[in-house]
Amino acid sequence: MDRVNRFSLINPAKSPIFYGYIILIVGSLGIYFSIPGQTIGVSIFTDPVKDALGLSRNQFSNAYMIGTVLSSLCIGRAGIWFDRYGARYTAFFAALTLAVALLLSSWSLTMSNLVKHAFDIDSWMVPFTVMTLLFFLIRFSGQGVLTMASRNMIMIWFDKNRGKVNAFSGIAISFGFSSSPLWVNFLIEEYRWDGAWRILALALLVFSILILQFYKNRPEEHGLLPDGADAPDNTQTEVKEVRKQYTLQQAKATRAFWMYGLMLAFNSFFITGLTFHVVSIFANEGYPKSEAISIFLPASVVAVTISSIFNYLSDYLSLKLYLYLMLFGGIMASLGLLLLSSPVGIYFLIAGIGILGGFFAVLNAIAWPRFYGRDHLGSITGKIMGLIVFASALAPSVFSLCFSTFDSYGLLGYLALAFLLFLVVGSIKADNPQ
Template identity: 55%
Template sequence: MKNENSFSFINPKKWPFFYGYVVLVFGSIGVLFSIPGQTVGVSVFTDPVKDALGLTRNQFSNAYLIGTLLSAFFVTKAGRLFDKFGARYVAFFAAFFLAVSLIIFSFAEGISDVLKLFLNTKSWFIPFVLLCVLFFLVRFCGQGVLTMASRNMVMMWFDKNRGKVNSISSITVSLGFSSSPILFNYLIDEKGWEVSWQILAVCLFIFSFLILQFYRNKPEDFGLIPDGFLSKKKTKKKNVEIIEVNFTLEEAKKTRAFWMFGLALAFNSFFTTGFTFHVISIFNTQGYDKTEAIAVFLPISIIAISVSTVANILSDYIAHKIYLFIMLFSGIIASIGLLVLDDAMGIYLLIIGLGTYSGLFAVVNAVTWPRYFGREYLGAITGKVMSFLVIASALAPSLFSYCFTSLGSYRYVSYVLIPFLVFLFIGSLSLKKPDKITDK
C-alpha cells in the first residue's frame, strides 16, 4: 500500500479539524498559481513579448493557437493520470514544470537571437516556433493540469457541502484572477517582462514544495469521508453507506448533459480568452488607454464573485440545468455588447454578460461534474472537458486577431458566437441529469 504522506510532515489523521478545509485553502491557491499559464496572465505580456521578439499580432496569436492546441491533446491523458496517481503528484509536477517553463520563457529573446545566429537567418519563423513550444508548456502545465488537479482535489473532499465550499474557493480565485493583470502590469513596468516571469517562477518553485506538504488526494485514504470524519466503529454501528453513481468517460460522453455543459463551458473559455488576450487593443479602438482597458476586469470580477457565491450555495439544492440556461443567455448579452461596443451601452452589456457567465462557469466547471458523474473517474471526465476549454482558448486569440486585422473590427466575432449559443440553447431544452439506466 502506497504511503499517502510520503515527503510530507503533515498527517491529515492527526489534524485538529476536518482536513478538507486545508485542502480547500491550498487547492484554491493552486488554481491561483496557474495564472501565469492562463490567458489572463499571458495577455499582459502580449505586447512587450511580441515587440521584443519582432512578431506581429497575428504571428503572436498563431503561436499561442498552436501551442495551446498541442496542449489540448495531452490534457485528457493528464486527467487519467489524476485518477491513477491523485492530485498531489500530478499538481506537484505541473507546478514545478510551469516554473521551469517561465524561466525558459524569460530568456526567449536571447534564445531566439542565438538560434538566428546559429542558423544564419533573421526570419520571424525562429521566434515563432520558439513561442509555440513555450506556449505549449505554460498552457499545458498551468491552464490545463495544475488547474484541473487543484480544483478536482477540493471537490473530492466534499459532497453535500460541495457547492458551499466551492463558493469560498470561487471568491478567492475570482479576486486573484481579476487583480493579477494589475499586479503583472506593475511587475512589468518596474522590473521588465523577463524578470517578472523569473519572480513568478521562484514563487511556483516554493509552492510546488507546499503541494507535497498539504495536497492530499481523497479523504478515504485517511479513514475520512467527504465533508467530515467517521470512525469505522460508528460506520458499522449505524450501517452508514455512501451511495455514489460513477460514470466512466465513455459513459459520460454518451449523455447530452456532458456535451451541452462542456460546450457551454468552452464558449466561456473562447470568449474570455479572446477578449482578455486582446483587451488593450479592443479598448484602444474605442479611445481607451491601457490602464482603462485593464480596469474593466474589476467590475466583471465583482459581478462574477456575486453570482458564483449565490449560485454555489444554491447548487446543492437546485437543478444545474437552470445554470446552463442563464449562462447561455449571459453569453448572448456579452456577444451583443462586443457587437455594439462603440456605444456606451455595449460596455455595460459586455461587463454584465461576461461577469455573469464567468461566475456561473466557476460553479458548473467545479460542482456539476462530480454531481452528475461521480468522483471515481472525475479526472478522466474533467480532463476531457478541459481539452474542450483548451481548444477553445487556443482558437480565440487568432480569430479575434484576424477579425481586427482583416475586417477592421473585433465586433465580427459576435456573428459567429450568437448562433452558436442559440444552437446550445435549443440542444439543452431536453437535457436531464444523467442516469445510467435511462439517459441516452
C-alpha cells in the same frame, strides 16, 4: 498510510479540524498559482516579449494559439494521470513543469539568438517556434494540469457541501485573478519581462514543495470521509447507492457532457478573445485604453456575487437552471459586443461577461462530480479541460482574423449568438445523468 503520505510531514488523520478545509485553502492557492499559465497572466507579457523577440502581434498570437492547441490535445492524458496517481503528484509535477517553462521563457531571446547564430538563420520563424514550444509547456502545465488537479482535489474532499466550499474558493480566486494584472505588470516594470518570469518561476518552485506537503488525494486514504462525516459505514453506503461512477466513455454518451462542456468552452473562447484584444475592440469604437481596461473590475464584482450566491444554492438547486442562466449571460455579452458603440453595449458586455464568469466558476467545479461521480473525475474533467483550453487557444487568432478581414469585431457577435441558440435548443434534454 506511509505510502499515501510519502515525502510529507502532514498527516490528515491527526488534524485538529477536518483536513478538507486545509485542502480547500491549498487547492485554491494552487489555482491562484496557475495565473502565469492563464491568459490573464500571459497577456501582460505580450507587448514587451513580442517587441524583444521581433514578432508582430499576429505572429505572437499565432504562437500562443498553436502552443495552446497542442496543450489541449494532451490534457486528456493528464486527466488519466490524475485518476492513476492522484492530485498530489499530478499537481506537483505540473507546478514544477510550469516553473521550468517560465524560467526557459525568460531566456527565450537568448535561445532564439543562439539558434540564429548556430544555423546562420535570421528569420522570425526562430523566435516564433521557440515561443510556440514554450507556450505549449506554460498552457499545458498552468491553465491545464495545475488548475484541473487543484480544483478536482477540492471537489473530491467534499460531497454534500461542494457548493458552499466552492463559493469560498471562487471568491478568493476571482479577486486573486482580477488583481493579478496589477502585480504582474509591477514585476515587469520593476524587473523587466525576463526578470518577472524568473521571479514567478521561483515562486512556483517554492509552491511545489508545499504541494508535496499539503496536497492529499482522497479522504478515504487517510481514514476520513468527504465533508468530515462521522458515520463511515452509513455515509459510504448512501454514496454508493446514489452515485453511479461513470467512465469517460459513458460520460461522453450523455447529452449533459457535451452541452455543459460546450457552454464552458464558449465562455473560455469569448472571455479569452475579449481579454486579449480588449484595447483594440474598444479603440475600434472610439474608446480610450482606460475605458477598455475599466470593464473588468465591475465584471469581476458581478462574477463574484453570482458565483458566491449560486455556489451556495447549488447544493439545493438543479444545475440545468444554472446552464440556462449562463446561456443568458452569453447572449447579453454577445449583444454587448454588437452594441458597443453605445453605453448600453458596455453595460450589456459587463453584465454578460460577469454572468458568464460567475456561472463558469460554479458549473466547471460542481457539475462533473455531481453528474458522473468521483472515481473517474480526472479523465472526465481532463477531456472537458481540453475543450476549454482548445477554445481559448483559437480565440486570439479568430478575433484578430475577424478584425483584419472585416475591420470590425461585429461578426463575432453574430456567430456567438448563433452558437448560443444551438446550445439553448440542445440543452432542453441535458439532464443530470444520475
